[in-house]
Amino acid sequence: MLSAARNIINKTIDFFHPPFARIIPLQTFRYLACGGTNTVLSLVLYSFAFNIILRRESTHIYGNVNITAAVGAQIISFCVSFPIGFMLSRYIVFPESNIRGRKQLFRYALATATFILLTYVLIKTFAIMLPMVRADISFVFISVITAVLSYLSQRFFTFKTTAEEELGDQ
CATH class of the missing domain: 1.20.58 (Methane Monooxygenase Hydroxylase; Chain G, domain 1)
Known part of the structure; x- marks a missing residue:
């Protein structure tokens, strides 16, 4: 399944590379595509967490410790985008490592x-x-x-x- 997903992602990114091939190497283009996609995902997750999950309100953690909605949304977004970013870098951008x-x-x-x-x-x-x-x-x-x-x-x-x-x- 990982191999099939890798092939689909590579073919999709590589499809859009030819117009930029003279100025951007394929690996750099893949990095930009994966990083850009992960950044957009992170922003969408942040907005969803901030507005829907946390409803723009602080969250009580323990004792007198509260986390603002902005920080909580960042934590939620990071917990999803970090492993996805790692997987994209490892298997799509730098598979030769x-x-x-x-x-x-x-x-x-x-x-x-x-x-x-x-x-x-x-x-x-x-x-x-x-x-x-x-x-x-x-x-x-x-x-x-x-x-x-x-x-x-x-x-x-x-x-x-x-x-x-x-x-x-x-």
């Missing part, structure tokens, strides 16, 4: 946590250093920075291919 799955998952989680922190720091930095720039414009710029760095970290760290790993898995 010869690193064991557990190690890939750990590295993916580490990179994801790093980029969540980086996004927070950049938002704060832009707000302090460039207060005249609208927050939404800053966020678009920050998103581009983190997307490029994310691709590079996945390609050269999380899902890299090395002869060293090949020998270790035999």
Whole structure:
């Protein structure tokens, strides 16, 4: 079933690649398609969780601890989009990686946590250093920075291919 799903996704993405083939390599195009789809899924899930599941109200956790609807919706969205993003990266974008799955998952989680922190720091930095720039414009710029760095970290760290790993898995 996984193989059939992989083939369908690859054929769908590859169908749209030819007009961009001269400027974007197939792997990068697959990364953009998978990442973009996962981002849209995350936004839809966030909106659904915020408006429908949580009804825009804080949720009581324990004692005096409450989670705002915005944070709760982010947690719900993340719990779905994180594993989907990992699976898309592992099986669609970087299937040639010869690193064991557990190690890939750990590295993916580490990179994801790093980029969540980086996004927070950049938002704060832009707000302090460039207060005249609208927050939404800053966020678009920050998103581009983190997307490029994310691709590079996945390609050269999380899902890299090395002869060293090949020998270790035999």
